[in-house]
Amino acid sequence: MSGHPSNYEPQTGFTKWLDTRLPIVRLAYDSVVDFPTPKNLNYWYTFGGILAVCLATQILTGIVLAMHYTPTVDGAFASVERIMRDVPYGWLIRYIHANGASMFFLAVYIHMFRGLYYGSYKAPREVLWILGCVIFLLMMGTAFLGYVLPWGQMSYHGANVITGLIGALPLVGEGIQSWLMGGPSIGNQTLQRFFSLHYLLPFMIAGVVILHIWALHVPGNNNPTGVEARKDPEGLKKDTVPFHPYYTVKDGFAIVVFLLIFATFVFYMPNVLGHADNYIEADPLVTPAYIVPEWYLLPFYAILRAITFDIGPIDAKLLGVIAMFGSIAILFVLPWLDTSKVRSMRYRPVARQFFFGFVVASLLLGWCGASNPDDPIIPMGSDKLVVSYTDANGNEATQTYEEYGAAASFRDQKLDEGVEASMAVDKAPAFRFVHLAQLMTLYYFAYFLVILPLLGLREKPKDEPTSIHKAVLGNDRAAPAPAE
């Protein structure tokens, strides 16, 4: 499965016998023991291993939860609480699974930002990157399906919103929506198919993960310098170390530190990442005041809500859906949008500033997704009171006031005269969350569609080191040309 020559030598009679029939031990040896790995990988590169642990944790805890869960609208909520109360250590298994989803996304976002920063999507790793995007997409689907299963208020109304989004797509949307819901509305049949699909998708993720690792092992790891490890035996020996024990121990350490953070959530704030409304059993007749997705989907939710205007024949709702799906779809073509030959942003000082801007934009989009779009961030002026009444000629008239007392006495005076009068608030102009979301959405797309394509053609990158070995020795710059 890897692109380097195998150094495995079977030692015992049995392994020799097996190696000629099914070289599975050789495969494992070449992939996770002897695999040459650049020796300069930093901690940002440990998230691959962390993600493998997350996936295994979710699948294992999920299998146990499925043994106790009841996928019916009458039984789902109570069965989840029964797991918490009566299943031995059920509370632990469920809290690991629920918080595990958040940890999985935390790790995957760091993993993705790392790939963006060090240019890990560039040739020859395009397929590796695209497979990663497929995993991300499957993860989002799985997380959404899983969030519906406890059948709380956010489960139900969140499912309504998301299936509604798919229904907004032209031509195929409604068909897919009713196929997903299993009928005209969300009900028992929806819950049952969501449970089935939620069980299926993680195994599809696991399958794509195998392809992802395969695609990683053909070109080998990228590294913080973005310079390929040399292929000749001597260079390879200087630039790389065997995966085991060097990276098993480094990844192991990082995984345990990650588990410490994970455990802090599971044991000391198990519900902080969820929404309180999801502990209220789903009621189709009562809509929560604010429907918000889980934190890891907030940036995409903000993009969806940022589009409040029509463009030509496309209305705002459909445009929002297109923008939201587009923000993920654009990742798939990223390898061909970035025109720079230099991988690592270490040597692209200008691009690096734009990258940090992109990280900030993503976080701000998350903040916008969590907030009410109409809330002001920076108020400009103060709200005024407007009294509307009918004047002597029977026409509509208004009077604006700063002070409540004056406005109220004017209204009361008009009412005493027997004239219709009412008071309303005239909101002062403000920079609101929707405006911030629009700006950040613009930056999000501009980063991929304008900045990366143009910057690669125009910027002057710094000199890359000639090899990984030189880079770690501190000879970060290419040696000056020898004097004649």
Next chain:
Amino acid sequence: MKFLRFISAGLGAAALAASAHAAGGALHAHEPEGGWAFEGPVGELDMESVQRGYQVYREVCASCHSMRLLHYRNLGEPGGPFYDPEYPNANNNPLVKAFAAQDEILSTEPNDVGDYEYRPARTSDPFKSPYPNDAAARAANGGALPPDLSVITKARAGGASYVYSLMTGYPEEEAISTREIEVEAEEPAEGENGDEEADAESEGADGEGSAEVSPRTETQTVIDVAEMEALSHGDSHYEGELVQPVGQYYNPYMAGDASAQWQGDPRHTPPGGFLAMPPQLTDGRVSYLDGTEATVDQMARDVAAFLQWAGEPKQQQRKSTGLATMIYLAILAVLLWFSFHRIWRKVDH
């Protein structure tokens, strides 16, 4: 240190997530003076308070609120308020058996002649619900459904502090007043009586429509929010009055929107909303079996502690398992850190 960067990235994400719960509208719930015993990584529930809280629940809350996810046996299980090490199986605990037997429930199984009869509850039964179903609960409460209290501390932002704040947050006596107002007789609702409506309209045509119908007087309950202790903190100040709808009670901690009932500056509508539950706790409402003085504050504290336990009966086990896990992981991390440095000592990286 490079490592700190990715830990701070994790914390950043957590902060981002926390901002998702900035609930608007209601006043932020606050904990009682002195805080909660169960707070913090090693905090434990004050079991005497939880026991008293069970008494408050039975004598006050249980007449309207169900707790369908709780069983009598839960009271005597490890981590429960009446756990007795002498009876590791809660079903043998005489106190728990006695609690159960105080309630008469309709048997789910028919008897020998096929009738369903009432019998004393057993430890294995769920807590007795006050109403047979939600529709009956609504019918008995003016259309409002008293929420099931099993997981109420998890289902509301603020948890136990929310319960405490809500129970103690109703307007004080001084803030409530009643006044009589004259209301013009409304025209009969459409379709109620066609003839009468036509009559009223023809009278209206004479220009003397309201003269024929005598104005009614109505009693309004008004709350002067400036008098409310809960609203006088911080820099917000509210000048004006809230008119309470009939059968509704104002509470600044209740999620809702009070703007329609607000007579005052619409730019400064007081937080909170109206709920159908009148103030429940008055001094001495229950007589505590352990002799504790039953002040409103004490009862609110106790019932909130009880509901905190009921929302997650395994929370004590969670924290103790957590401590062991954290210690184990911390030691493992230190060992791996040293192994990492030993293995990499000869490699520049």
